[in-house]
Amino acid sequence: MSDSESFFGNPDPIFADKELLRVSHLPEGDRIIGRDTELQKLASAIKDAQRGDTPNNVLIYGKTGTGKSLCSKYITRDLTEAAAENGVKIGVAYVDCFQESTETQTVRTIAQSLNAPEETGITVPHTGVSTSDYYRRLWDILDERLDVGIVILDEIDKLEGDNVLMQLSRAAEAGKVTESTLGVVGISNKIRYKDSLNERVKSSLSERDFVFPPYDANQLREILKSRSDAFREGVLDQGVIPKVAALAAKEHGDARKAIDILRYAGEIADEHDDDTVREKYVDEAHEREEQARLSELIAKQPDHSKYLLQALALQVQDTSGENPVVSTKTVYPAYKRLCEDVGVDPLKMRRVRDLLSELAFLSLIEQERKGRGKGKGAHTVNQLVDDPEIVIRACESA
DNA sequence: AATCCACAGGAACTTACGGGGG
């Protein structure tokens, strides 16, 4: 074959269908590996919705990458289709509470994804209306066009306050909706999440709860194999999948991580103009995955949080060796200098303290409050969780 | 065990922004 004139003309030597290695890719039923009992239980918990009745509210626990969101999405899609055959209209709203963490944002997102303006004549504006207004519109939307609404609240532990849960779980009994009903599927990384809820919400929200165990190396291998169609035939070296699986199994059995590493390994092979994905690329792929995950998280932060994080990372680098803790007092001037370099007005100390505790909540840093002795006051020291160099790179690229 | 104060963090306020209703 002659060299193509087009930059895009050559067929990809490594990947046949890269889509299969995207985490958001929702597989067909036979491609969800090792979660049969979980799917079964989930299905039985929400099956009443199929007849238009109120489904059980469900709480799902499990570490990241154990298939919680995947199974929820899959099973609700299946349910929607099955119900449609019975003439029952089900709407599913998926909310990532990490991104929509306030009550208002959550309700708005639910209302927006369940709405169909041309059907209901109801608009859900992005801003400008009160929280209670969003609620009112949501109830109207439900009654107007659906029999059952199912709300999937992913990373529910990142939600501020439990008012939304209160409202959602009581909507039907409080008479907010009359022509329809709704169910909640809550997904949490924290097993202890339930303890932080008040009794009322707890009992109504966790009518059923399940724990998704981490995948073991065998299951990870199966998962990776099931997606190996993403590659052209024969380009994957024998040892690659087992090595990726072993790596991911060691780090909490995170399937998402495993899939990402496999994809990066393929990309690295491609960059080396190698037509084989070799075992030796896996370690580099692993590093690339960590960098990417961090960059992705940091990119979502407000600008000033990035400057702060960068200032902290620089301080940590300067602090010689063993004890890389930096007090808030010390970070602040460094942050101010950084702002001046960029040409931005620095925030006041009080706001900075809030941003730092948000970063701590996201596990990007760790904080500890300490006293320093008589007449020396109390202060908080901050510590980076990840390697300062990687953090700085991620901050600069974002 | 009592003390002392720099910083932590709660509360109330300001500013910016955008939609709804008259």
Add this chain to the structure above:
DNA sequence: CCCCCGTAAGTTCCTGTGGATT
């Protein structure tokens, strides 16, 4: 079109607190 109302981000003001030193 203007005015009012809501939220989010940021500021101002001020009381609370940890723990080595006295």
